[in-house]
């Protein structure tokens with residue numbers, strides 16, 4: 545027999561009901577915010593404003609973007625939403641300008657040598673990603689044995705990293721790879737400037753899952769004395785173009801990680817479940833010397849922090865994104881700490897929080 549609730553819900557007042565209705569509109573229509581952002585990128589609005597000197601009026605944009613004049617009033621409404629949601633700034637004279645967020649969406653602008661972030665927005669707002677999110681309720685109802693495939697795998701028949709994705713859906717595979725490169729390449733410059741002690745004392749480093757070696761090359765450029773290995777799967781290493789500054793190793797991190805004073809896992813562990821993370825970290829521990837000899841694992845990943853205001857919501861969205869698209873998750877400090885302990889590490893330190901991410905040193 546169902547337990548009787550001792551609490552009865554108070555009937556909302558009229559004022560609360562109309563507010564609730566407005567809140568529901570906002571919640572259920574807020575998918576139009578990323579759609580407007582994607583539309584702005586496809587039309588080239590941030591790039592046009594940049595080329596017009598960083599500020600532009602509606603008529604300037606209609607002309608520069610070669611849009612039919614009949615669309616001007618509609619573009620004005622799009623620009624108003626983009627300004628209200630913080631993608632652009634606007635003033636009373638009807639001039640639109642770039643803010644740091646839209647600066648990241650300007651074609652050709654390089655931040656620390658990184659590509660703009662347009663590829664990421666275009667991928668996550670594509671039908672491939674949206675369809676996976678739309679399959680979430682069906683996914684919840686299915687009782688599937690471990691390891692649980694993501695809603696993305698259920699809908700598209702392959703995981704994001706799987707080679708078969710290139711055959712099943714080449715367009716989706718291309719979108720994902722471009723998005724991943726834009727996402728991963730950004731930020732190492734800031735880490736090098738903000739976290740001086742992270743690499744300076746190291747003689748050697750293995751960038752585990754280091755992809756095409758972009759991050760490792762930036763580190764070696766800043767610290768030429770560091771001997772740097774880049775470990776990735778053979779299919780990735782085979783395609784990497786080497787300039788001789790780093791040593792590429794084709795392999796599987798679950799089997800072996802090239803030894804070095806430190807192993808770095810930058811934006812890796814959030815793709816994996818807890819058990820896999822423990823196995824990866826256990827392999828890292830085998831690859832490094834004792835703490836006294838300077839051994840450490842460097843992790844760059846989100847540290848979910850409920851006291852971080854709006855950043856907390858971003859971190860939760862990134863967590864649900866991991867649930868929808870991968871088998872991974874985002875973790876708070878307690879969750880990180882127990883994974884480190886289970887993998888046999890004795891201590892850790894959160895060196896720095898940068899945006900939504902943290903830089904963690906983990907000691908054997």
Ligand SMILES: C[S@@+](CC[C@H](N)C(=O)[O-])C[C@H]1O[C@@H](n2cnc3c(N)ncnc32)[C@H](O)[C@@H]1O
Pocket residue numbers: 705724728729752753754755756759775776777780795796797798809810811812815
């Ligand atoms: C999200 S990226 C890592 C990002 C990279 N560390 C960066 O910050 O630029 C994931 C990478 O992990 C690699 N990878 C996946 N499974 C692997 C494994 N078992 N062993 C080694 N590399 C792996 C993929 O090929 C891909 O290049």
